[in-house]
Amino acid sequence: MTTAAPDLAAETRDALDADVAALRRGATLWTRLSLDQRATLLESIHASTSAVMAEWADVAATSKGLPPGHPLRGEEWLTGPYMTLVSTEWLARTLRTLAGGGNPLDGVRMDETAAGRLRAHVFPGDLSDRLIVSGFTGEVWFDRDVTMARARAAAGLGQRTPDRSGGIGLVLGAGNITSIPVADVLYELFASNRVSLLKVNPTQDTLVPVFERALAPLIEMGLLRIVTGGGDVGAYLTRHDEIDHVHITGSAQTFDAIVWGVGEDGAARKASGRPLLTTPITAELGGVSPIIVVPGDWSEADLAFQAEHVATMRLQNSGHNCVAGQILILSEDWPQREAFMDHVRRAVAATPSREVWYPRAAKRLDALRDAHPEASWSDDGRRAVIPFDGGAADNLEVVEQFAPVLGVTALPGLGQDFLDTAIAYADERLTGTLGANILIDPVAQTRLGDGFERALERLRYGTIAVNAWTAVGFLTPALPWGAYPGGTLDDAPSGIGVVHNALLLDRIDRAVVRGPFRPFPRSLTALRPASRGAFSLLPKPPWFTTARTGASVSAGLTRYRAGGGLLRLIPTMLNAFRA
Known part of the structure; x- marks a missing residue:
């Protein structure tokens, strides 16, 4: 039941209440699973996602008006099943490491920024990363007072205390990128030990059958329920007494409506600091x-x-x-x-x-x-x-x-x-403070030296991309994704908290992505002594809207992530040279 129930049909309310009740039982089950069992669960999601990846990409592309053969269909492979597959891979590695008594930061190079802030070089993680995203690197910067010992002590978040339940989370899914609802559900589960009720944005209703099959391992164990509906369903669930946390990916206007209400009443609540929502909330708001x-x-x-x-x-x-x-x-x-x-x-x-x-x-x-x-x-x-x-x-x-x-x-x-x-x-x-991009040639960057690095410190954004697009950070599960720290209920232009963050790190300040200023073969100049440029094997990244082979390369990369060996990656990489 809820403290304030919008006007919903009784059968709709009953169905939603039944989903919440099932999740309460699932929350208890989750606390009884070992870290190895949780890693195995992630591997099962990887397999079930692999089974539906082609349908996922097709349904998503069709829903966005991209007919078969359209050159931009590769976007839906990369931002849907590909992102989900690499997320489960990274999280499974983190769980296996913790289960074996290790630390997610084991083997990660740590140093300090030009301003003395602790930094972890988390990407690339393996040979596949070095080939598929050639020339790109990713760093996690921590809060100023975080030491290496503190970073390691907190790494793992909820998986350090797997027997403590985080309860039930309501995930209000994004309407634009199809992997976002899935990634948000995974982060709720593994960062906070929260099972999820996922309300899909109406723009993605056609994908619900795909989501149900991709995430069947979670649904069958009572760790996830997926529902549809409009704002009335969302309003009912945000005020539900049994919901312990809310996460939304959407607009600042929707966030304010949830937290404060709408119209004059909402404005009055915000002015007086009396939110309508009493449940804790995190958000990514663009x-x-x-x-x-x-x-x-x-x-x-x-x-x-x-x-x-x-x-x-x-x-x-x-x-x-x-x-x-x-x-x-x-x-x-x-x-x-x-x-x-x-x-x-x-x-x-x-x-x-x-x-x-x-x-x-x-x-x-x-x-x-x-x-x-x-x-x-x-x-x-x-x-x-x-x-x-x-x-x-x-x-x-x-x-x-x-x-x-x-x-x-x-x-x-x-x-x-x-x-x-x-x-x-x-x-x-x-x-907003979500993402900022900087393009700078290697000669200019060399001239600026530490002045450039210190300038990055002053740029208050959750992800900064140097000679890259911040979407590379979004698609890299090891990196956190979210607003720059400091968002509050009454001032959260880009949201509160982070998602992704597959190493489950705490006290994060920002993510920094760096890429090659020049593509192959002009990137060979980066191999010169003292060059600050980055070498890349990519003539043109497959996510470029002008990449001629972007659709086929993106599909090939996803199929490789689904279980192809490195030898099966070779034709796709050769195809990338025709971009």
Whole structure:
């Protein structure tokens, strides 16, 4: 029963109550499973996900208006079954390590940042990572007072006390990326020992049969129930007396509605600090992500490649991503600024045509069309590049558009001066703290030296990607994903807490991803002595929206993760060279 029940049909309330009751029994069962048994359970989920991976990718792509043969269908392989498979692999390794008396940080290189903060180099984890995501690395930065001994002592989170139940968690699933609900359920279970009631976003209702088969090992043991419905079902469950925790991936507006209520009553509660929700809540709420381009002396090939990189950050999943780059920040003093913008406009226009499918996104585009007549439109008016002067607060700076529109602004300065100005702009003017991207060539980064690393420290975002897109961090289970620490119920522009974090680390400050500035074969220059560049085997990453073989390579990588040996990976890697 609930303390405040919205108007739901009696049979719907009864069914939801029965699901919660079953989960209460499952919560008790979970406390009786050993760490090895839990690792075996993860391996079972890996197998059941492998069995439905092709259907998963097909249903997801079809639901987003991508017909068979569309070149962007690979997105649904990578952000659906691939992400789920690697998540179960990483978590299973963590559980086996703990079961054997080890520590998740065993074998992980630890050092300090330029500002003296403890850092763990957690990615790549094995040879597969080094091949599939060649040239990319991932770091976890800890809170300032965390020592190596403290980090190791806390690593494992809930799995350090597996007999303590975290109760029942309500997971309000995301509507845009199909692996998010699954990853959130896994994190509830393994970080906090909480079984989950997953309410699927209506945009993903067609995937429920796939989720039920992929997650059958959890459902059969009473550790998970999956339900559908609208806001009335969500409201009923958030106020349910038997729910011990709520996690949502969604918008700040939905978060406020859950925590404070809506309309004048909600505003009054927020003003007085009396939340409607009394259950603890964590959330991932998106934000306005910057793409900071540090000026340098770029070749024509550099300009073209990084322009495609920017287009990918904005247009993957038709821009319906909390991780999408929304504001491109350039130096007004960079001699190559206009040349780069020419490449960006061409790359945005050259990305394969697709529908703007997320609810209300088309209306946002209409509003921007009226507000910014200077915009450059492509794909029959479904995507835009919008320059703005960064003077008075612009809607592009303060509202996550969740649509294929890229804002572009220019700030003064070169070198360290520009970087410092851009970081201050991103921290102070842009809504949210989820993810920030920086593009910088190796020569410019070498010149800045520790000044660049210290600048990263000042950038207040949960994930920072250097010569990479923050989505690489999202797709790397070993890295935490969430807002920069400090979100509260009344001020959580990008949310509270983290997910993913497959090493189950505590007291995390941020994740940092680093990638290659140049693709293969131009990445060979990174092998020169004293070069700060990263070598990569990838001519073009398969997640680039302009990768010609992205769909087939993404499917091949997922099939490899499902159980193919390294020899079976060779044809897919060769195919990647045709991207």
